[in-house]
Amino acid sequence: MNPLAPEAVSTTGGRAVAPELSARRSAIAGWLFFDWACQPFFTLVTTFVFAPYFASALAPDPVSGQSLWGFATAGAGLVLAFLSPVLGSIADATGPKKPWIAACGLVLFCASFALWNAAPGAPYAIAIGLVGFAVGTVAVEVAAVFNNAMIPHLVPPEKFGRLSGTGWAIGYLGGLVSLVVVLGFLAANPETGKTVLGLDPLFGLDPASREGDRVSGPFSAVWFLVFVLPLFFFTPDIARSRLSMGQAVTRGVAQVRSTLTDARQHKGLVRFLLANMVYQDALVALFAFGGIYGAGVFGWQATELGVFGILLTVTGTAGALIGGRLDDRTGARSVILGSIVVLALVCIGVLSLGREHVLFAIPTAAPEPGDGLYGTTPEKVFLALGLVIGSVAGPLQASSRSMLARLVPVHEAGRYFGLLALSGKVTSFLAPLAVAVATGLFQTQAAGPAVLILFFVTGGLLLSGVRRV
Numbered sequence: 001m002n003p004l005a006p007e008a009v010s011t012t013g014g015r016a017v018a019p020e021l022s023a024r025r026s027a028i029a030g031w032l033f034f035d036w037a038c039q040p041f042f043t044l045v046t047t048f049v050f051a052p053y054f055a056s057a058l059a060p061d062p063v064s065g066q067s068l069w070g071f072a073t074a075g076a077g078l079v080l081a082f083l084s085p086v087l088g089s090i091a092d093a094t095g096p097k098k099p100w101i102a103a104c105g106l107v108l109f110c111a112s113f114a115l116w117n118a119a120p121g122a123p124y125a126i127a128i129g130l131v132g133f134a135v136g137t138v139a140v141e142v143a144a145v146f147n148n149a150m151i152p153h154l155v156p157p158e159k160f161g162r163l164s165g166t167g168w169a170i171g172y173l174g175g176l177v178s179l180v181v182v183l184g185f186l187a188a189n190p191e192t193g194k195t196v197l198g199l200d201p202l203f204g205l206d207p208a209s210r211e212g213d214r215v216s217g218p219f220s221a222v223w224f225l226v227f228v229l230p231l232f233f234f235t236p237d238i239a240r241s242r243l244s245m246g247q248a249v250t251r252g253v254a255q256v257r258s259t260l261t262d263a264r265q266h267k268g269l270v271r272f273l274l275a276n277m278v279y280q281d282a283l284v285a286l287f288a289f290g291g292i293y294g295a296g297v298f299g300w301q302a303t304e305l306g307v308f309g310i311l312l313t314v315t316g317t318a319g320a321l322i323g324g325r326l327d328d329r330t331g332a333r334s335v336i337l338g339s340i341v342v343l344a345l346v347c348i349g350v351l352s353l354g355r356e357h358v359l360f361a362i363p364t365a366a367p368e369p370g371d372g373l374y375g376t377t378p379e380k381v382f383l384a385l386g387l388v389i390g391s392v393a394g395p396l397q398a399s400s401r402s403m404l405a406r407l408v409p410v411h412e413a414g415r416y417f418g419l420l421a422l423s424g425k426v427t428s429f430l431a432p433l434a435v436a437v438a439t440g441l442f443q444t445q446a447a448g449p450a451v452l453i454l455f456f457v458t459g460g461l462l463l464s465g466v467r468r469v
Contacts, residue, residue, distance in 0.1 A: 028154055028163070030234035034101075034147045035171030037227035038140050041112060043175030044182055044216035045133060047287050048309035050115060052295040053213035054129050057120050062295060070436030072130040073284065076137040083138065084145050095240040097146040098232055104143035105228055108221065111136035115217025119209055132217065147231070151405045153238060158328060160402040161335075165324015168398040169317045172390075174227070176313035182219060183306035187212030196306040269407050272466045276400055279340055279459030282452045283393060285431035286343070294386075297353070298379050307373065308383060312390035323395025324402075332403035333466055339396035340463070342388060344456040347449040349385045353378045431455050 044050060055065030091100050111132045118129035155163050184197040188207035195201060195212070205211040294300040294308060327335050352359045357378065364377040374380050434451045 026234040027236055030230040030232075031147070031150060031154060031163075032167050032170050033227055033230040034144075035167040036174035037224045037231075038144065039171040039175040040178035040216075040220040040223045041108065041136060041140050042287070043179055043309065043313065044220050045112065045115065045136065048179060048305055049182060049187060049213055049216040050129070050133070052300075052305055053210055053216075054118070054126075054133075056295050057210055057213070058118060058126050058129055067436040068126070068130060069133075070285070070433060072134045073137070074433040074436070076134040076141075077281075077284070079134075079138050080141050083142055087142060087145065091146055091149070096237040097150055098237045100146045101143045101228070101231070104139045104146075105224060108136050108139035108143065109225060110221075111139060112217045112221035112224075116214050118214060118217075119211075136217075136220075148401050148405075150235070150238070151401065154235075157406050160405045161327025161332060161399065162324045164398040164402040164405075165320050165322075165327060165395065168320035168394040169324070172313045172316035172320055172394060174223075176310060176317065178219070178223060179306065179309050179313060182212070182216055183309075186215055186219070187306075268466050271462055272403065272407065275459045275462035275466070277459075278455055278462060279336075279343075279396070280400070281431040282455035282459065283343070283396065285435050285455075286347070286389065286449075286452055287393070294382065298376075298382065300379075304373060304379075308386055311383070312386050314390075315387045316390035316394045319391035320394030320398055323392075324398055326395070327399045327402055332399040332406070333463060335395050335399040336403070337460055337463055339392040339399075340456050340460040342392045343396070344453055344460070346385050346388050347453045347456065350382065350449040351453070353382055 051069060054069060055062050059065030059068055087100065091097055114128060114132040115136075118125045118132065122128075151160060151163060184195055185199060185202050186195070186205055188195045188201045188205070190207045190210060193200070193207045201207065201212050205215060294305060298304070300308070323335050323339075357363050358381055374383050431452060
């Protein structure tokens with residue numbers, strides 16, 4: 001019997017569990033490379049390069065830039081909420097996951113490449129930037145649904161946490177390497193014309209027209225195309241069913257309804273999905289606005305944002321590795337709850353900062369020319385808080401997918417991971433939308449972290465009622 005086939009499951013207490021299998025190292029390595037391949041889109045486009053560029057160079061001002069980016073993030077989340085569970089169920093009905101990953105990868109490639117055309121002053125530059133980012137986000141997140149559904153077919157349950165955490169760590173490492181390449185050799189400060197490493201940009205990229213920032217899109221596209229190949233070459237796919245595509249679509253759509261019905265019979269699963277819906281919503285918004293906040297409040301340029309991103313991904317890599325091992329030892333729920341508490345405290349810390357004060361009211365010296373990198377006290381505190389975000393964001397996301405993998409039947413992992421994506425995206429427009437509306441209403445970027453505190457606290461309270469796994 002093929003251990004990667006949907007039928008290769010056993011049941012214990014009515015719940016399907018993974019068979020005692022351990023895929024070959026090459027198969028696991030191929031699966032892990034998916035996170036490495038995807039991460040530059042999140043690191044370069046969503047957070048540290050293109051997003052700050054959009055807010056500072058394309059949008060009329062940083063406040064409206066944060067607001068527009070929030071609406072684009074919200075729109076992508078709304079589309080994902082409907083697509084993820086349906087496509088996940090269809091993929092379960094057909095069996096193989098790689099064809100779906102390939103299709104999503106093609107969309108991601110095209111959307112990322114389109115960002116190059118979002119040049120300052122170019123016609124429709126703002127629309128190109130927002131649509132390219134939103135479409136790319138939908139594509140990469142849907143691809144992740146199919147990749148996550150392969151977890152129970154690679155290792156037994158007692159190793160889910162380590163596999164998931166290692167994947168996130170490798171993803172962070174890929175983001176770090178890509179960030180160093182782009183900021184060290186391609187993206188230059190428009191004022192100095194030099195990269196973070198003090199070099200002229202490669203390939204004659206023009207700092208004045210921000211070509212180094214815009215190239216983050218095509219760079220992410222090519223990176224994904226190259227590094228997703230090990231998954232296709234070395235990782236066995238799920239066995240194909242006997243259903244035609246038409247039959248699979250019909251069954252997949254029907255399964256969405258049955259999945260929702262089945263999930264309601266398991267209160268712990270429903271509560272977990274609701275909690276995931278809330279805290280993932282907040283985390284998406286936190287990452288989406290992190291670089292924009294630094295650029296808007298402290299006036300950070302490519303150098304400050306680049307070093308910030310590099311340091312954050314270093315702590316993210318370490319956090320994901322440690323979190324994966326804690327997950328297998330103490331359970332996914334405890335790792336998630338601990339991460340949520342830390343993130344809520346970080347948001348309070350960010351809220352307390354201003355350009356010339358810390359802890360809400362303690363004045364600090366105003367920034368002056370020649371202060372150097374992160375020269376003021378508020379900047380140093382914001383940097384430290386960002387490193388904390390990196391250290392717990394990986395464990396939060398990695399343990400979320402390992403927790404679901406332990407809760408659901410192996411042969412139906414696709415539809416349940418689609419449901420996980422649904423729970424993470426059905427209201428993923430809400431936190432960015434709340435941040436966008438609050439920012440526009442109060443005309444301050446401090447409104448962002450204030451909104452997110454409520455989301456993290458609510459998610460933690462919901463998760464506290466779920467049994468430990």
